[in-house]
Amino acid sequence: xxxxKLAGQIGSVALVGALLLxxxxxxxxxxxxxxxxxxxxxxxxxxxxxxxxxxxxxxxLQLSSLKGKVVVVNFWASWCEPCKxxxxxxxxxxxxxxxxxxxxxxxxxxxxxDAGRFLSRYGVTYPNVRDPDRSVLGKxxxxxxxxxxxxxxxxxxxxxxxxxxxxxxxxGAIQEALGA
Amino acid sequence: xxxxxxxxxLLALVVVPVAAADNRPTLTELEGEIMCPVCDTTLxxxxxxxxxxxxxxxxxxxxxxxxxxxxxxLLVAQYGTKILAAPPKKGxxxxxxxxxxxxxxxxxxxxxxxxxRWSHTREPGPPAAQLSPALERRVDEELARYDEG
Numbered sequence: 001x002x003x004x005k006l007a008g009q010i011g012s013v014a015l016v017g018a019l020l021l022x023x024x025x026x027x028x029x030x031x032x033x034x035x036x037x038x039x040x041x042x043x044x045x046x047x048x049x050x051x052x053x054x055x056x057x058x059x060x061l062q063l064s065s066l067k068g069k070v071v072v073v074n075f076w077a078s079w080c081e082p083c084k085x086x087x088x089x090x091x092x093x094x095x096x097x098x099x100x101x102x103x104x105x106x107x108x109x110x111x112x113x114d115a116g117r118f119l120s121r122y123g124v125t126y127p128n129v130r131d132p133d134r135s136v137l138g139k140x141x142x143x144x145x146x147x148x149x150x151x152x153x154x155x156x157x158x159x160x161x162x163x164x165x166x167x168x169x170x171x172g173a174i175q176e177a178l179g180a
Numbered sequence: 181x182x183x184x185x186x187x188x189x190l191l192a193l194v195v196v197p198v199a200a201a202d203n204r205p206t207l208t209e210l211e212g213e214i215m216c217p218v219c220d221t222t223l224x225x226x227x228x229x230x231x232x233x234x235x236x237x238x239x240x241x242x243x244x245x246x247x248x249x250x251x252x253x254l255l256v257a258q259y260g261t262k263i264l265a266a267p268p269k270k271g272x273x274x275x276x277x278x279x280x281x282x283x284x285x286x287x288x289x290x291x292x293x294x295x296x297r298w299s300h301t302r303e304p305g306p307p308a309a310q311l312s313p314a315l316e317r318r319v320d321e322e323l324a325r326y327d328e329g
Contacts, residue, residue: 079229109217109230111237111258133260143218
């Protein structure tokens, strides 16, 4: 009887310990895979690759297919107010930099027809992809949006703009990536 | 006879659309079953712009005559199964429904077994203390005196 009770107590302690370990592992893992958090802490941060369906166009777009270029990745949604203000600025930058810089919009947690209307309204022509369940956004820091990341040709994150991006911020981050 | 048939036909014309209308989903009903994609609560708990967007889509689909399942299918196609407040009862998601039942049953069986084991392995208690004959006689005398008093 006593042996049985002891086994039960050891089992309970082991279970609590395992749950605690799981929690710690999850927190550490989350922090490591979160591009925004890693970059903000000053770590050398590689972009997390994604392969998502295009919103304006057919097929998929894989981020790593743009390796060797400066890439601007902007997370947005049609319901997001600051995204409406910054969208024309990204389009202007896209026109200004031409082939030197690739722009990718990631429409997240959004209804596709609303997202399509958003692109038309703000005249966005650069490639945009859909991240409907926020799985990619989660790896880049999650909500709230907008969030913008600039990746250098050596394939590391060199710029991060949290919130509505101003033209000077976009230019500054791109110039830094071009020089990296 | 002809009049009766006409009456039945007219009644059917009135009753069938009413019944169909009753089967149409309402926004309130769906709001509790669909998640807001950015706030991790159901739509009825959220007034965020993303939730408003989905509410507008649902209202439009209801007006277009879609069934509840059609609306849910459309939203799942757009946002994935995470948009549903309760996981669908199929495939891997079925586990979410079955696991609590199995755990509950398993827990009840384990509890039952433990109770049975405890009740059958209980050690007999210490034997009742025996009074010495002298002490027993004295207790009897005291009780008799108490009764007389």
